[in-house]
Amino acid sequence: MSSQQSRNFLTYLNFYFFLFFIICLIPNCKKNTNKSSSSTKTTISISGAFALYPLTVKWAEEFNKIYPNIRIDISAGGAGKGMTDALAGMVDLGMFSRAITKVEKDRGMWYIAVTKDAVLPTISAHNPYLQELKLTGLRKDDLHSIFISGKLGDWGSALGITHDQAIHVYTRSDACGAAGTWAEYLGGVQENLKGIGIFGDPGLADAVKKDPLGIGYNNTIYIYRQDTKQKYDGLEVIPIDINENGLVDIDENFYGNMDQIIEAIGTGKYPSPPARELYFVAKEKPSSGNVITFLKWVLQDGQKYVLEAGYVPLKNTRISEELSKLAGN
């Protein structure tokens, strides 16, 4: 009985090893078939920026209604991951959410702008100085002193009043577009941003929400709810005093709901950076027909879902510029 069992067991073992061996061989076969028939590939893989993730999910949904046989796999992991994955050829498209650096351009990466949004400075709704902050806002210099030079360490001196509750600065730990764009606005790069590093956009929003003395920055889409267009409970935006007169004027006050901020980004009232275009990036100009179809659809029909998803549609001139990058296929 037991020898019978052990023989069976060995046969199974052998079978599994054989299976394992076959599986090991598969990637090689796959590579070959991929090369010959890349245009018939039915999956588009996308990874990268948290900022672009919700919109890409929406696009994929709508796109699938028209092209049900093209599957789109999307994962969020920060702009840096999108760039690295795309350059390594692990995904078809990377989502990318900051200005593209010279080094990246030199590596020959291909990119296409698809929409616009912004990074806004955020605080907890329980911040004891919320009312003052909403009245006076913070100037770019103040934000620089808080996030980069670290000279402004307490809320009192940021507002010019005598209180000394320390400012708790939060930043993103992962290489990401929001941090890159925010740092660019303040004249630096991500590594210059001070503060406790939190992983991911939702994580940072949560940390700021919980800490009454905290300050951070988030993409618009993680501040305002897509359904109600209102801010998430517990999260508030610090108005930027753009003309630096020490007051938040009427035309500087556009943080009430999602529609207002989107309009301000679209008309350029909110400065850029921290407003910025969002991109899809790839190692080289996509050769797969499906990817091109998807990108063309995104720039044409896809743009009508942009507003409702909480982003700023590209201007028509920008769209035709970007479409011309796709021409020739």
Added chain:
Amino acid sequence: MKMSRRKIIDILCSSWMLACLSFVLLIPLIMLLGLVLKSLPILESQSVSDLFFNSMWSPTEGNYGFATFIISSCMVTALSFIFAGPICLLSAIYLTQYAQKRLLILMQPVIDILAGIPSVVYGVWGILVIVPMISQYISPLFGVQSSGYSILAGGVVLAVMSIPFILSLIIEVFNNIPLELKEASLSVGATRWETIKFVILPKGFSGIMAAFGLGVSKAFGETIAVLMVVGNVSQIPTDLFSAGYPLPALIANNYGEMMSIPQYESVLMLAALILFMIVIIFNFFARLAVFHSEVS
């Protein structure tokens, strides 16, 4: 005929097994080789002492000092060991020496479940429970203001994660100590505690050390759970309530920038190499202890 069929199966089996074994043996070597090759460029362009003892980290300006990361890693790991070590040792003693057999049987699946929880879940738990607890209750006790994202939070989360791992190893060690030794000690009139102190613990000493060593090396490399609660600030932590930035978190966070800054890839690969070497060294000594415990 039958004989030859059996022979063939025998040969097939052994060759498959040998092939698999050599594959497993080759993996660490291939990894090591890859890491060394990838980190050569940075080792050639910067002095080793600068890389290891400098605490300046600003990749865009070409400063790659690993000191803060290595120190943070060591602090978090040591802290987790301080928390987990005694807890594991004492519960293992209780489970194997005092408790009824039933409790041990009951504990086994609990330990397995704890060990099987994905580390990202431990991380989320850390953010939801440990971080607020430290910022609201523990740090005020010491008169320190802290956001909670700290070395301490990392240490606690890591300790909880390594408990099932170390605990099951130590239980194994105690179960392997011959019952006769214990019986002999008790029969000459030693109390239970004396038996544990003078017989069980010395006999299992090297096994316990091995369990600790393996636990520490596992803790040292743990990434995502620690990354989520430790704060990720590249500074040398001044106390347990300040944020730190361990090596694995450095690699995971900046993996994305690899392509945008020259030399960055090489630097991160060097970080991985350092991690790899430290874990190997820990493992080596732990295995040495295992070897001793089996010989004696």
